[in-house]
Amino acid sequence: MARRYEPAVFEPKWEEIWAAEGLYRASEDPDDPRPRFYALDMFSYPSGDLHMGHAEAFSGGDAIARYEAMRGHNVLHPIGWDAFGLPAENAAIKRGIHPKEWTYTNIEQQRRSFRRLGMSFDWQRQLNTCDPGYYRWTQWLFLQLFERGLAYRKAASTNWCPNDQTVLANEQVVQGRCERCGAVVQRRELTQWFFKITDYAQRLLDDMDELTDWPERVVTMQRNWIGRSEGAEVTFEIAETGEPVTVFTTRPDTLWGVTFFVFSVEHPDVERLATLAGTWDQVRPLVEKVRSTPLTIREEADTKEGVALGVHVVNPVNGERLPVYVAPYVLMEYGTGAVMAVPAHDQRDFEFARQHGLPVRVVVQPDGADPVDPETMTAALPHEGVMVHSAPFDGERSPASIAKVTTWLEREGRGRAAVTFRLRDWLISRQRYWGAPIPIIHCPADGLVPVPEDQLPVILPEDVDFRPGGESPLARHPAFLNVDCPVCGGPATRETDTMDTFVDSSWYYYRYCSPDDEQRAFDPQSVARWMPVGQYTGGAEHAILHLLYSRFFTKVLYDLGLVPFTEPFPRLMNQGQVIYDGARMSKSKGNMVAPMPIVERWGADTVRLTMLFAGPFEDDIDWKLIAGDPDRRPAVHAWLGRVFNVVDDAAGASGDEPEGLRRATARAVKGVTGDMERFRFNTAISKLQVLTNEMRAALDGRGGAREAAATLALLLAPFAPFAAEELWREVLGNPESVHLQSWPTFDPSLVVQDTVTLVIQVNGKVRDRVEVPADIDEASALALARASENARRAVGEGRVVKEIVRAPKLVNLVAQG
RNA sequence: GGGCGAGUGGCGAAAUCUGGUAGACGCGCAGGAUUCAGGUUCCUGUGUCCGCAAGGACGUGGGGGUUCAAGUCCCCCCUCGCCCACCA
Numbered sequence: 045m046a047r048r049y050e051p052a053v054f055e056p057k058w059e060e061i062w063a064a065e066g067l068y069r070a071s072e073d074p075d076d077p078r079p080r081f082y083a084l085d086m087f088s089y090p091s092g093d094l095h096m097g098h099a100e101a102f103s104g105g106d107a108i109a110r111y112e113a114m115r116g117h118n119v120l121h122p123i124g125w126d127a128f129g130l131p132a133e134n135a136a137i138k139r140g141i142h143p144k145e146w147t148y149t150n151i152e153q154q155r156r157s158f159r160r161l162g163m164s165f166d167w168q169r170q171l172n173t174c175d176p177g178y179y180r181w182t183q184w185l186f187l188q189l190f191e192r193g194l195a196y197r198k199a200a201s202t203n204w205c206p207n208d209q210t211v212l213a214n215e216q217v218v219q220g221r222c223e224r225c226g227a228v229v230q231r232r233e234l235t236q237w238f239f240k241i242t243d244y245a246q247r248l249l250d251d252m253d254e255l256t257d258w259p260e261r262v263v264t265m266q267r268n269w270i271g272r273s274e275g276a277e278v279t280f281e282i283a284e285t286g287e288p289v290t291v292f293t294t295r296p297d298t299l300w301g302v303t304f305f306v307f308s309v310e311h312p313d314v315e316r317l318a319t320l321a322g323t324w325d326q327v328r329p330l331v332e333k334v335r336s337t338p339l340t341i342r343e344e345a346d347t348k349e350g351v352a353l354g355v356h357v358v359n360p361v362n363g364e365r366l367p368v369y370v371a372p373y374v375l376m377e378y379g380t381g382a383v384m385a386v387p388a389h390d391q392r393d394f395e396f397a398r399q400h401g402l403p404v405r406v407v408v409q410p411d412g413a414d415p416v417d418p419e420t421m422t423a424a425l426p427h428e429g430v431m432v433h434s435a436p437f438d439g440e441r442s443p444a445s446i447a448k449v450t451t452w453l454e455r456e457g458r459g460r461a462a463v464t465f466r467l468r469d470w471l472i473s474r475q476r477y478w479g480a481p482i483p484i485i486h487c488p489a490d491g492l493v494p495v496p497e498d499q500l501p502v503i504l505p506e507d508v509d510f511r512p513g514g515e516s517p518l519a520r521h522p523a524f525l526n527v528d529c530p531v532c533g534g535p536a537t538r539e540t541d542t543m544d545t546f547v548d549s550s551w552y553y554y555r556y557c558s559p560d561d562e563q564r565a566f567d568p569q570s571v572a573r574w575m576p577v578g579q580y581t582g583g584a585e586h587a588i589l590h591l592l593y594s595r596f597f598t599k600v601l602y603d604l605g606l607v608p609f610t611e612p613f614p615r616l617m618n619q620g621q622v623i624y625d626g627a628r629m630s631k632s633k634g635n636m637v638a639p640m641p642i643v644e645r646w647g648a649d650t651v652r653l654t655m656l657f658a659g660p661f662e663d664d665i666d667w668k669l670i671a672g673d674p675d676r677r678p679a680v681h682a683w684l685g686r687v688f689n690v691v692d693d694a695a696g697a698s699g700d701e702p703e704g705l706r707r708a709t710a711r712a713v714k715g716v717t718g719d720m721e722r723f724r725f726n727t728a729i730s731k732l733q734v735l736t737n738e739m740r741a742a743l744d745g746r747g748g749a750r751e752a753a754a755t756l757a758l759l760l761a762p763f764a765p766f767a768a769e770e771l772w773r774e775v776l777g778n779p780e781s782v783h784l785q786s787w788p789t790f791d792p793s794l795v796v797q798d799t800v801t802l803v804i805q806v807n808g809k810v811r812d813r814v815e816v817p818a819d820i821d822e823a824s825a826l827a828l829a830r831a832s833e834n835a836r837r838a839v840g841e842g843r844v845v846k847e848i849v850r851a852p853k854l855v856n857l858v859a860q861g
Numbered sequence: 862g863g864g865c866g867a868g869u870g871g872c873g874a875a876a877u878c879u880g881g882u883a884g885a886c887g888c889g890c891a892g893g894a895u896u897c898a899g900g901u902u903c904c905u906g907u908g909u910c911c912g913c914a915a916g917g918a919c920g921u922g923g924g925g926g927u928u929c930a931a932g933u934c935c936c937c938c939c940u941c942g943c944c945c946a947c948c949a
Contacts, residue, residue: 260865260866261864261865261866261943261944264864264865264944265864265865265944265945268863268864268865268944268945269944269945271945271948273948273949275949291949292948292949293949294948294949295949306949348947371947372947373947373949374947374949375947375948375949377948378948378949379948379949382949383949384949385949386949390949391862391947392947392949393949395947464948464949465948466948584943584944587944588944588945657873657874657886657887658873658874659873659874660874663867663874664942665873666873669872669873669888670872670873670888672872672888672889673900675900676900677900677901679887679888680887682901682902683887685902686902689902726873726874726875726886726887727874727875727885727886729886729887730874730875730885730886730887731885731886732886733886733887734885734886737886801882803881803882805881805882805929805930807929807930808881808928808929808930808931809930810882813882834916837916845929846929847929848881848929848930850881853881853882854881854882854930856881856929856930857929858929858930
């Protein structure tokens with residue numbers, strides 16, 4: 045009588061037993077001989093119950109954590125909540141409840157769901173970024189940066205919604221409109237807090253060597269985001285005033301082709317120079333237009349608009365007097381906010397020149413092309429070739445000449461080699477309620493005063509009208525706002541902005557190492573024992589922001605002497621997205637599929653296996669394609685049913701294990717282990733299915749399969765922890781949890797093939813296959829090939845002119861005629 | 862416009878790192894068995910075409926190349942996806 049597969053019965057049972065047994069607690073015992081392994085999943089944003097993305101990501105992360113534990117590691121596998129943030133406020137406003145209530149309700153729901161899914165988390169280390177015991181240390185870290193000049197205030201352009209009366213993140217601006225209310229977004233200059241990540245730009249690039257197991261595309265995205273450009277700074281001179289004005293260029297070899305000069309609309313000298321030249325009336329409308337256009341719209345504009353400033357610059361290499369323009373295509377945020385324009389060799393400059401009737405001068409003659417008439421050019425030329433009209437550099441190869449020209453500029457005192465980064469400082473202040481307050485006091489006498497450490501945390505008050513109203517909601521809370529200055533004791537006010545939630549998430553993985561420490565952010569000794577992280581798992585949508593910020597934080601902590609390493613996550617794995625019918629799941633499309641109802645109906649193991657078996661972990665999963673009809677029994681559920689039957693039969697069978705099955709078991713152990721090392725969960729599971737089929741065949745042949753059954757339960761444990769446990773303890777009768785067992789090993793002699801298939805080809809086409817001993821010699825293999833009827837027929841009248849022998853796998857007869 | 866990645870059966874995918882039997886495993890489908898019944902379970906078959914079969918031809922987006930041999934390596938092109946996008 046076969047045992048029925050009833051996950052609805054045994055999954056909740058094991059959930060309780062595992063919790064009672066404390067199965068997944070990481071050991072801090074320094075005498076624990078096991079090597080440590082930190083299996084980290086990106087923590088969860090509690091915006092509701094778990095969604096499919098969670099199920100996918102955590103199924104993979106949990107498989108790794110369980111596998112590493114069975115491999116003999118003392119595993120740290122924690123979970124926490126990225127609990128601050130705007131969605132909590134928006135949802136709370138919509139429902140008329142407090143963001144805290146909404147957040148904690150969701151956390152409790154997600155916590156239950158994670159447990160129901162069988163995630164092997166060490167729940168004693170659970171952390172929550174909106175807990176004062178956590179954000180106290182977020183504030184402490186802010187102060188560490190502040191004291192070293194890495195946190196500072198400056199005026200910046202921001203997206204402003206006139207309806208909601210708040211600043212918006214770029215992500216919240218959709219086609220120039222507020223994503224919440226649809227109002228056209230404005231731009232506003234506001235004084236904001238920044239972290240000086242640009243100080244670390246070069247190190248963030250250099251240390252990429254240490255990211256040994258990151259997806260290449262994530263590294264590339266970060267490299268592009270940092271955007272290092274090598275070139276030169278060249279100093280021009282305003283002809284009318286004699287003042288210097290510097291530009292950055294990657295192509296100093298084209299300096300002789302400069303025919304005009306452009307300032308960014310936001311350049312601080314524009315108004316003064318325009319007033320001086322009497323052009324302010326013409327320039328001003330453009331300046332005001334750009335200032336009122338949201339940042340996201342401006343980036344999409346492609347017009348070559350601009351106006352003449354009425355002043356001129358002198359080109360330092362040839363003394364030419366060139367007109368100066370103001371144009372939005374020059375960005376204030378990059379380089380110096382001013383550019384030298386080389387229309388012959390830069391497409392943007394070329395289009396601007398055509399629009400405004402400016403001259404074009406070719407200074408690099410492309411190889412193999414006839415000299416071009418600048419009048420008839422339709423696009424900028426590539427600048428690879430020979431320099432012309434560039435005395436004293438005529439005839440030099442370009443771009444090889446860049447270094448030479450730069451050296452010359454330095455000698456002549458007209459410029460110098462320079463490096464520019466695209467990376468900008470990290471704007472961390474938010475005029476929002478639901479975040480960690482910035483621990484700064486504004487004193488009329490003492491300026492910006494850090495809150496003394498012994499007064500941390502600066503508690504986020506709960507009795508706040510948190511609806512957006514044109515300023516931070518905390519500014520409307522007098523008891524929070526008004527304080528005595530810690531330095532002079534006089535009346536002062538608190539900073540009312542809160543921190544970006546990415547600050548919270550930039551250090552949470554440190555806190556896991558000593559989550560209850562009330563004396564410090566983390567215990568450096570515990571961190572030194574657990575970190576760097578053994579494997580980090582999470583979504584590719586964090587390729588830049590979270591992962592870059594965390595790398596930055598780690599370098600700051602290293603400089604503070606708090607951690608002995610410079611990269612927190614040397615190994616990173618991104619899961620793919622779960623989509624539906626080719627499209628992203630979303631409420632507005634009405635194509636959301638939630639994991640927990642499927643868990644209810646088919647079990648947690650089915651959800652986990654469906655995710656992991658669907659394809660490579662990093663590939664997207666189209667739920668409609670892999671799950672099909674939601675009422676149909678999932679394929680992996682049916683397989684688990686077969687597993688239960690076959691293991692149950694094996695437990696009752698008394699025969700000897702056939703040699704073929706022993707070999708199949710060894711092959712499975714070898715194959716699954718290799719797949720686990722490369723996170724090939726889909727092929728690992730397929731190998732377990734092969735073993736299941738082999739066991740069935742052996743049992744039908746009246747053989748035993750007890751060894752295979754035990755091995756199957758062990759190999760199944762990382763993927764389907766409930767089923768593996770039920771099989772291990774209940775069906776096979778073992779007293780101790782399968783999740784405390786060692787990963788199986790195999791006898792290498794069992795995976796050695798005695799016979800292999802010798803493939804016989806004629807002119808590269810397979811004509812015959814023969815089973816041969818694995819140690820067959822070349823002469824015998826060749827003799828078999830020559831003797832093959834099929835091969836002979838294929839050779840026909842032809843003559844064999846060459847024989848390629850790769851014993852024992854292949855012989856290729858090359859025939860002619 | 863730039864960068865990165867991917868195109869293999871009706872479908873999800875193997876094999877690609879290391880050139881050597883293309884399509885493992887699973888879904889679906891077809892036929893059969895069991896069942897009062899089944900959206901159950903089990904068995905068999907399943908790349909396309911020709912053939913009763915043996916066997917043969919074709920086949921990894923398209924074109925070219927290297928090689929005894931290419932899904933795999935090289936060059937060009939097409940399509941799709943993702944990211945960045947006036948970065949001087």
